Amino acid sequence: MTTPNEVDILLVEDNPDDLELTLHALRRENLANNVFAVRDGEEALEFLFCTGRFSGRSFDRHPRLVLLDLKLPKLNGLEVLKRVKQDPRTKSVPVVILTSSKEERDLVASYNLGVNSYIQKPVDFDQFRKTVKSAGLYWMVINQRPLSTPAQIAAAAAQP
Amino acid sequence: MSSATINGERKNGGTSRGLRVLVIEDAPADAEIEIAELRRNGFEVYADVVDTADRVRERLARTQYDVILADYNLPNFRGMDALDILRQKNLNIPVILVTGALSSEIAVDCVKQGATDYVLKDHLARLSASVRRALEETRLREERARVQRQLADKVEELARSNTDLEQFAYVASHDLQEPLRMVSAYTQLLAERYRSKLDETADRYIGYAVEGATRMQALLEDLLAFSRVGRNGESRALSDANIAVNEAIKNLTIALKEQGVIVTCTPLPTVPADRFQLVQLFQNLIGNAIKFRGKAIPRITVSAERQGEEWVFSVMDNGIGVAPEHRDLIFKIFQRLHTRTEYPGNGVGLAICKKIVEQHGGRIWVDSELGQGSNFRFTFPAAAADRADKKEQAHELYAQNSAGR
Numbered sequence: 001m002t003t004p005n006e007v008d009i010l011l012v013e014d015n016p017d018d019l020e021l022t023l024h025a026l027r028r029e030n031l032a033n034n035v036f037a038v039r040d041g042e043e044a045l046e047f048l049f050c051t052g053r054f055s056g057r058s059f060d061r062h063p064r065l066v067l068l069d070l071k072l073p074k075l076n077g078l079e080v081l082k083r084v085k086q087d088p089r090t091k092s093v094p095v096v097i098l099t100s101s102k103e104e105r106d107l108v109a110s111y112n113l114g115v116n117s118y119i120q121k122p123v124d125f126d127q128f129r130k131t132v133k134s135a136g137l138y139w140m141v142i143n144q145r146p147l148s149t150p151a152q153i154a155a156a157a158a159q160p
Numbered sequence: 161m162s163s164a165t166i167n168g169e170r171k172n173g174g175t176s177r178g179l180r181v182l183v184i185e186d187a188p189a190d191a192e193i194e195i196a197e198l199r200r201n202g203f204e205v206y207a208d209v210v211d212t213a214d215r216v217r218e219r220l221a222r223t224q225y226d227v228i229l230a231d232y233n234l235p236n237f238r239g240m241d242a243l244d245i246l247r248q249k250n251l252n253i254p255v256i257l258v259t260g261a262l263s264s265e266i267a268v269d270c271v272k273q274g275a276t277d278y279v280l281k282d283h284l285a286r287l288s289a290s291v292r293r294a295l296e297e298t299r300l301r302e303e304r305a306r307v308q309r310q311l312a313d314k315v316e317e318l319a320r321s322n323t324d325l326e327q328f329a330y331v332a333s334h335d336l337q338e339p340l341r342m343v344s345a346y347t348q349l350l351a352e353r354y355r356s357k358l359d360e361t362a363d364r365y366i367g368y369a370v371e372g373a374t375r376m377q378a379l380l381e382d383l384l385a386f387s388r389v390g391r392n393g394e395s396r397a398l399s400d401a402n403i404a405v406n407e408a409i410k411n412l413t414i415a416l417k418e419q420g421v422i423v424t425c426t427p428l429p430t431v432p433a434d435r436f437q438l439v440q441l442f443q444n445l446i447g448n449a450i451k452f453r454g455k456a457i458p459r460i461t462v463s464a465e466r467q468g469e470e471w472v473f474s475v476m477d478n479g480i481g482v483a484p485e486h487r488d489l490i491f492k493i494f495q496r497l498h499t500r501t502e503y504p505g506n507g508v509g510l511a512i513c514k515k516i517v518e519q520h521g522g523r524i525w526v527d528s529e530l531g532q533g534s535n536f537r538f539t540f541p542a543a544a545a546d547r548a549d550k551k552e553q554a555h556e557l558y559a560q561n562s563a564g565r
Contacts, residue, residue: 017342024349100337104388123341123377125348
């Protein structure tokens with residue numbers, strides 16, 4: 001694990017066993033160096049909005065990827081997604097839903113809220129590993145992100 | 161006299177025995193005669209006599225009357241005012257106007273406005289019959305209301321149980337799959353890490369555990385797909401069955417090519433159906449025809465013919481067929497006739513077909529003999545617009561799919 005300001009991947013997952021599996025899969029692909037895990041929706045928002053115990057974090061150094069479970073204690077994944085995508089300071093952060101459900105209503109709600117990708121966790125562990133690897137490589141290596149800070153991106157969006 | 165009680169006070173909402181009458185009348189003698197007339201005809205009458213609107217309201221608040229006898233025109237009260245008071249209080253008590261002289265226009269008008277009947281004071285012999293009829297009408301109306309309430313309750317109950325089912329499916333999707341994934345994943349991790357340290361039997365057991373978890377997940381997915389049919393099939397827009405079949409064939413391209421299947425499709429109608437469900441229906445049926453193929457090259461023919469107010473579709477194949485005793489069984493969920501090694505699957509496909517067809521007001525069945533191929537047939541109501549058009553479509557055969565040779 002890593003300090004909150006160097007995080008590449010924010011993992012939002014409440015099940016310790018599930019968390020370990022995902023970390024295991026990321027580790028194998030050498031993607032786990034800068035992973036930070038939070039256990040519920042509230043903590044995820046505190047992290048992303050630099051409040052509470054993450055008040056020392058900076059908006060200029062957002063994670064490159066948020067892996068978000070849908071079923072979370074306190075505040076569910078959809079609510080977290082909504083808040084992140086509604087706020088100009090955080091809307092450019094890529095959020096990928098990683099869940100067991102592929103219920104149409106979850107998919108529709110997620111896409112309506114502006115999710116960047118929706119992944120169903122496969123039951124088969126090999127499949128799961130491949131999925132995490134693909135998603136990790138895609139967002140960490142293949143995907144290009146702007147060099148501007150979230151504040152600059154938001155400012156550019158505000159200009160006519 | 162403003163209010164008098166004849167035959168003493170009764171308890172509020174008294175027993176159904178006896179007739180509770182509110183007489184709105186300023187001439188005590190007239191009231192007496194009316195009550196006597198009812199008694200003479202076998203009614204056990206409990207009557208209150210009043211002659212002002214305030215008294216009427218007061219009495220109505222205290223007693224549940226079976227009938228109101230109102231004089232049409234009193235100095236302080238018009239008979240029809242009783243109807244307004246009843247409406248305000250949301251009461252459903254029949255009002256019979258009992259009056260000296262009344263023109264037939266006014267009488268008809270009163271009945272139009274909600275009076276149950278009118279009886280002239282010099283024809284009081286009619287009163288008992290009129291009261292009986294009013295009571296009977298009230299009873300019927302209450303009965304009808306009761307049945308309607310029951311129906312509404314049942315509808316609500318059904319809606320609730322549908323919601324419960326939906327909730328169950330949702331929970332199954334989320335909560336049941338999680339632990340399943342854990343069982344599967346950690347068994348696989350165990351196997352990986354300790355492969356060399358465990359013996360062959362252990363490896364086999366681990367294999368079974370993973371297989372079981374994977375199969376259970378597939379079952380959950382299928383159960384969800386089945387429950388989804390009920391939840392997403394709201395649309396009754398017109399869907400072109402030709403497009404649906406094409407879509408289904410496109411989704412099955414790999415299997416069709418692999419097996420060298422020849423699909424023939426005659427022109428199909430447009431039916432009031434959910435587009436996605438129609439695709440799923442054809443896809444499941446054509447998919448089954450491929451899966452349960454015989455030794456010969458699979459040939460599948462999709463067609464439809466008009467029979468009265470409905471279209472009868474047919475998906476016919478030259479596959480292994482269905483024995484007569486299994487023709488109903490195959491449409492039940494999780495019902496399988498073969499082992500998983502013979503034919504993979506969970507036995508949900510045809511159950512979904514049945515649910516889709518029935519949800520659109522149709523029927524599904526199979527005409528088949530073992531080893532003689534199957535003809536799956538189902539009906540859809542004809543679209544309202546083409547019901548008038550009695551001309552049958554020409555059934556010109558054309559090859560829809562060139563995936564075969």
